[in-house]
Structure formats: structure tokens, C-alpha cells
Amino acid sequence: MTASTPAVADVFSHKQSSLWTDALRRLRHSSSAKVGMSLVALLLSIALLVPVVMPYDPRTDSDLSSRLKPPSRVHPFGTDDLGRDVLRRVLHASRVSLRIGLISVTIALLFGSTLGLTCGFLGGATDIIAMRIIDIMLAFPATLLAIGIVAARGPGLNNAMLAIGIVQIPAYARLARSVAISVREREYITAAQCVGASKMRQLTRHVFPNSLSPIIVQSTLSIASAILEAAALGFLGLGAQPPIPEWGAMLADGYKFLTIGAWWVLLFPGVMIMLTVLGFNLLGDGLRDALDPSLKT
């Protein structure tokens, strides 16, 4: 008996790794996640530092004497039709795109997850009605629904964020509901019920924390789609309004100069959108593999 004591002690002294430490370890070993993290980190640094390093006022930036100049040492990304420096505008636009991505995903996350978790956990008539409404929302293609909402409320950055947030709610609601349904059958929920925990407490203290990992993965991936959709709305003239620098709107401006070969006004904003979306998609894929190895592709 005494001989087994050290072994038991060993077992208890062994450092237990949580889901999050495991996930972090897996994340560090995933090359796609590393590329994604680097791209997102680069973008975040640009967005945070650019007002300090390269201050910019979009209202006083035009210089009609140097319109549509190709890339040079003074203007590495060239100038647009109002003589504005494309590099400066592209870098400052990262702030707008990130803001749209983060705010719209927060809207979707808050409403969608709360709705999904509550419906999945409580079930019954609330669940049936809410899910039918979600089904109807899903019958409209996302970008079209966003265009419709912005068209109804009027073009602009705030309405674009709201629209993108609303169209992403069904994805979160569906996901959170399916996770809550599987979590509510677990033993720890039964245990919580046995000790008399209220429904609210079960939902907030047990169901919510245990449903987090798929929701985090979904958030990262949906930042990517939110940025793409925001740029699409901007391109259609329904998102950020002039003179605010925004990648989609910059492409719409550059579109007019396609036939005269002014490639630089189109190339750089597009590359920025693609790299940003690629970064968040790679990070989302990496996070999914790290947090839920069963889904590993």
C-alpha cells in the first residue's frame, strides 16, 4: 500500500493541461495558423500605428496636380483620381475594415449566441418559433439581405455594420443551439440540476463556458466574411461614404479608370482585402483544428 503512495502523488503532482493550453500548443505547431496569426497581427499593428506614424485627414488630402500618377518613390502605391496617396489611404482603410469586422461580429455573436444557447437549452415552443424565423432568414442569401437592409435604412458605415451583423445572426444561432443541445445532456448539467442550480445559473455557468470553443472559431471565420461583405457593400456604394478611405469604396472609385490602365488604384486595395480575409480564414482554420481536433481537416 505504501509503495503505491508516491505513484498516486505523482499523478496528482503532474501538471494537468487544460483545453486552452492544449489548444495553444496545437496552434503553435500549425503552420497555417502561424501564417494567419502573422497576417492578422500585421494588420492589427498597421491599424493601431498608422494614425501615429502616418497621420491622415481624408478631407484635405486631394492634390489635383498629381492625379492618377503611377507608383513612384514619393507615392509607392501611386495616386488616385483626386491626387490622393493610395498607400496612405489603403493603410488607413484597414482601421475602417477592422472596425466593421469586429463590431458586426460582436452584434451577431451577442444576439445569435444568446438566442441559440437559450433555445437549445430550454427547447419547447420558444425553440421551434425562433428556429423557424432563423430558417426564413437563411432563405435569403446573406449579401442580398445585407444589401436590402442597407437599402431600407440608407447607405453608410453604421448601417452597413448593422446589416452585416444581422445577416450573421442565423449562423451563430444555429451553431450555439446545436452545441447547447449536446451540452445539456452532459453529466455536469445533471449534477448542477441535482444540486438545485437555477436554469439561469446552469445556462450562464455551465452551458455557456462549455460552448465557447466552436463559437470562437465561428467568430474568427465570420470576421473574414464580414470584412468581405463590408467591402462588397462599399464597392456598391452602400457602405462607407466619401471621403472615408475604405477598400471596397476605393475599388469602386478605381473602376472608372480601368480602361486607361490605372492598375494601381485597383490592385492595392484588392490585395489588402484578400490578405486580410486570408489571414482571418487561416487563423480560423488553425483555431478550429486546435480547439476541436475531431474536426481537423
Added chain:
Amino acid sequence: MTRYLIRRLLAAIPTLLGVSVVVFLFIHLIPGDPVRAMTRDNAPEEAVQKIRERLGLTRPLHEQYMIFMLGNDTAARLRYEVARLTGNPIPVPVVTQPFRGIARGDFGNSLVTGNAIVSELSTRLPATMELALAAVLFAILIGVPMGILAAIKRGTLVDTGSMLVALTGVSMPIYWLGLMGIMLFAVTLHWVPSGSRLGVDIALDRTTNFYLLDSIISGNWVALGDALRHLILPALVLGTVPMGVFARMTRSSMLEALNQDYVRTARAKGLRQSAVILRHTLKNALLPVVTVIGLETGYLFSGAVLTESIFGWPGLGRWLYQSIIYRDYTVIQGATLVIAVIFVFANLLVDFSYALIDPRIRYT
């Protein structure tokens, strides 16, 4: 099988009704007065009131929905019958401008051009469907084999390369890809035209409004070649994102199937690699891919708004976008409804194809 089909069809009815309510309510979601939003600020009140009456906006909401769905003649008849039965008879209503309602296939007229929406739909819907089908064909032909190859060559450079291409495809802003494509292939290299469906000097008898089909039916090979040249670039652009999605889905689904016991058994029997892949793995891996193909229908219509706007493609997406800009609410309602209904039916088709591929689903 028939019972399964009927059950799925019945389940689509509440969704379709819900869709019709949302589309109907769209006009009421506009802050303030929708007619004022449509007209100029200095439009005289009498003119604004006339438009309100023409759109039926002065009636109670439930009656407006009834008119929207069943037409003004049915709504008037119902009002008359209800009044008669409740003992407060009203004169027999006279409908001067009959509107048959969307349930009877009447979408009304455009507020801007005055054209019947149904006749406009008959030319625009085939244009979008031709583009979307070509895009999906490209996406399947490239994406699915790419996913299969990546799964078979897992962990090699082929796998990494294919998945990088697929993820870049998924992350692509297609309007940008379209613009760069026009700049390179139309403006610089002159390989393809930069927009529209057919050259202005090409004559074609339009019976189905699917130009490829029309030119084959009439044996007009010049028109076929020209329509193909116009179609190729927009279809490649629209198909880029689905191509990436299909490649990723096929890979993960193939990897899962390759790990199954029946694949090991097939290998143990000494079957050739091609037989293992084609006969045993691929068939089982197809189910999730079919789902994704169905789900991408929605994306194709969203993408069509952007692609058609860039390429001047006279389809449903571009029409819808223009109607939004001009606040042509009846067209917005009609076009959105058609797209949503197609989306619901595309998902029904996916369910049916499930049942065909996997017999277990019919009995659950």
C-alpha cells in the same frame, strides 16, 4: 421515397410563406414614409398620395398582404363576402386595375419603367441562371478533383498547394478579381469581351433566353462561340469562391471516408487504388459535397449582384441592384422573392439528392 419527398415539400411551405411575409414587410421597414423616400423632397403631396393609393399603402396591413399574395380582385371579393356574411353589405367592388397577386404569378409592374415584372424576369432569370450554372460547373470540375487529389496526396506539396489555392479562392473579393480579369484579358490582351452577353452585331433567335441553348437549337454556331466568349470570364470569376469551398469540402470528406473500415477491406481484397477511390471512397464522400453545392446557390445569387454589375450582364442580380439604387420597390420585392424561392427549392433538391445517394436517409 414518395412519402419522404412529400414530407420535405410540405415542410418548405411555412418557410415560403415566411419568406413572402418578409418580402412584403420590406417596404414597411423603410424608416419614415417609403413613398417620400422614393420621390423627391419637393414632390407635391397629391402625387405622393396617389402613389400611396396605387401601392395600396393606405389600406390596413393584413389587407395589403392579402392583395400582395392573392391579388386585388380576390381581396375585394373577400371583403365583399365578409361584409355580406356579417350583415353589413357593401356594394359589389369594381377592380379597375387588376393585380393577380404573387401566388398567381403576377408581380406587378416596375415603379420606374412601368414594365411588367414577370416579362422582365423571363429574360433576366435565364441570364443569371446561365451564368450561375456555368460558374458552378467550373467550380465542380476544378474544385472536386482538386480536393480528391489533395486527400490522396495528403501532406505532400500537392496537398499544401491545392489547399492554398482553395483558401485563396474562398478569401477572394470577386468584384476585384473581375476587375483585374477585365483589365488583363479584355483591355490588355483582348482575348475576351469586357461585358454583356452577346456582341451587338450577332443575331440570335431567342426562345429560351439561355443564349447557349438558343444558339444550339437554331444551329447558330457563330452566336454560340460569341456567347461562350462573353460567358467565360464572368463564370470563372463567379465560380472562384465555390471552387475553393468545394475543394476544401471534398478533401475533408475524402479524408474521413479514406479512414473507414470498408476502405481498408477494399484494399485488403487487393483492389486497385483507382477502384478504391472511385467506387468506395468517392461515392461515400460525395454527400457533404452535394450539401455544399446546394448551399452555394445562395452565394451564387449574392455573387451575381457583384459579377453582373461589373460585367454589365443583364441578369437578375444587376437588375436588383439597379432597383435598389432607384428605390423601385416592386422590382426589389419581386426579384428578392424569386431568388429566395429558388434558394429554398435548391435546398429541397439537395435533400432529394441525399435520398438518392444515401438510401438510409429515406427511412429516418
